[in-house]
Amino acid sequence: MAKHSTTSTPIPDTVWLGRGRHAGPEPELDARRNLIALKAAGVLDDYVELDPVEAARSSALYPRDESADPGPSARLVFEARWRVDEDVTVRAQLTTFAPGHRRKDAQGIGWVLAAEAERTWQPHWPSPATMFWPDSDLVPWDHDTAPGLRVRAANHLPKDDDELRALLRECAQDGWYIHVLVHEAMTPEAAGQQPVTRFLPPSLRHRVVEHRADPEQVNTADFAAKKELKVRMPRGGAVVLPGSPQPRGYEAERFSVRNVFLDGSEPTELINRIQDYAALPLPLPADAEPALARLRQGWHLLTPDEELAHAKAMVERYAAELEAMTKSRDQYRAAAESAQAALPAGTSVDGGPKPSALAPIKALGRFRNK
Known part of the structure; x- marks a missing residue:
């Protein structure tokens, strides 16, 4: 599995980060159509689509250093600007990459998204992902947040113990997303099979990956979580998994929920715990630094x-x-x-x-x- 690292710098409280892989046939076309529709609807102030070479080009009027270059595997750069709470401007940059830019075995088109607001990011603001990607199950843009996982789904744990432990290690090292482990005390009805993350505020919804342990996996999942991450998975409950290293302020008991009823109702306690975790000073992933630098140093979509x-x-x-x-x-x-x-x-x-x-x-x- 791919190795990740984090910096000692916390993610700025004005910043939203995301990445993944679009498994469909025409990812850039999906983004282009979504941007056109949202601008026509007045949701976006404006957007622009750039060739990577053009995005990194430096001139006397617009001098740009190497931080503006998305690299040789970049396919397209999209920028969008919108407002939240009436007067707060958000600037976001989505870059698409050729297959295998992070893992040699990766299929589909990879993408990285960095957004920054003029003030502290608020959970009720729209998800930047849905400014570029349609929030439709028919558009598979949310694959490969970690191998085999999706944001908008309840991802069932692997049956093999070694694969399970390796997955938990991978999730702990993934500073891009918050990972939550939920145990199904019994196989839920259709409504309970939907991800509980759909109850999160819009801007947090696409920053969380939900993992599900089947009823019979309670012991193996609990053992793996204890061994790899020093946390316990309550039977019929849930735990917000810590990153590696654990963020300051994380306590396993504080971020565990003993009962989660998977009946389609809102799991209020778990949602609150996830929001509390998101408010901690989470470390900036090392491989997110270039995306943030490109957003800040290589921005093109200026107002008059x-x-x-x-x-x-x-x-x-x-x-x-x-x-x-x-x-x-x-x-x-x-x-x-x-x-x-x-x-x-x-x-x-x-x-x-x-x-x-x-x-x-x-x-x-x-x-x-x-």
Whole structure:
């Protein structure tokens, strides 16, 4: 399985992150259609679609460093801008990648999404995923959050003990998503087979992966969770799995629920625990840093006011650089003239320089070496 790592930096409280794999035949077309529809409906302020080379291109007016380059496996870059709570702007960037960009055996088109708001992210805001991807079961964009898993489904644990333990280790290392383990005390009816994550607030719904232990897996799942993650899975209950390393403020008892009734009703206690976990200072995944850097340093979808402000800032920047260059040139010229003037007066009878005449020349040399 793929290995992940996290940084010591917490995920900024203004940021929403997501990634996965679209298993359908036309992923970019699905995103394009969704963006067109949402802009026409007034949900989006605007959007743009960019070739990766164009997205990373640098110019005098728009200088971009290497952080804006999504890399050779990138296929397309989409940007979208919308508002929440009437006046808070959200900027989001979705990049699609060729198959196998994270795992050699991966099928379908991989994607990474980073969104940032002008203030602290709120759970009731719309999920950025649904700005780019249709929230329809007919569009399979939510595959491969970890091997074989989906966001919008109740994912049953593998039957093999070794595979189960390996999966729990993988989930602990996956800083992109919050993982929740639920035990089915008995096989639920159709309503109870639906994921409990559908009761989460919109912006949190696509940040959580739900795992289901079958009724007969209670002992093996509990043992694996205890062995790998130092947590217990209550019989007929649920536990929010810790990341690795555990975030500050995590206590297994605090994030365990003893009873979850899988009858289609809202599991209020579990939903509250998931929201509490999401509010902890969760570490930023190391492989999310490039996506966040591209969003911040490689943004293209500016408003007219932002375009004007950017142009003014660049004019001021170049004016300051020109002034510094002119000042440096004038200082160099003054030093050169001073050295030239000192030469005749500083020549001795035998034609060699007087020791006192060497001072301005040495000063000129020091200036040129700066």
